[in-house]
Amino acid sequence: MRFLKLAFAFTGTLMATIRAAPADAIQTSNEIPTEQSDSTQRLRCGDYYLIEEEEAVMPLYANGHYENVEGSVHMAVLFNLNCVFCIVFRERDAKGDVLWSGGPDPNGTQQVRGGQSYYCY
Secondary structure: OHHHHHHHHHHHHHHHHHHHOOHHHOOOOOOOOOOOOOOOOOEEEEEEEEOOOOOOEEEEEEOOOEEEOOOOOOEEEEEEOOOOOEEEEEEOOOEEEEEEEEOOOOOOOEEEEEEOEEEEO
C-alpha cells in the first residue's frame, strides 16, 4: 500500500511538471538543419587540421548547423576546445559514417581522418 501511495504521488508530481513546461522547451525535431543563412552566428570553439596541408589549421564552429570542409580536402585531426558536442561525418552535408562524436577535451586531439563535414553546438 505504501508503494502505491508513493507511486501515485510521484506520477502526479511528474504530470504537473510536464504540463507546466513551456511548449518551446520541448524539442519536436531531431533532424540536422541543412539551410545556412548569413545571419547565423558562427562561434569558434576549436580547430581542425586538413590531411593534404599539414600546416593548414581551420576553425571549428558551433553554429547549430553542419559545416562542410572547404574544397576537396579532408579533415585529419580535431581539437574540440569548448564545443558542447560535435559529430564528424565521413561525407559532405552531414552524411555517411560518423567518424567521431563527443564533447570538449582541452588536453587532447581526436583522429577524424577522412571527415568532410561536421556538426557542433
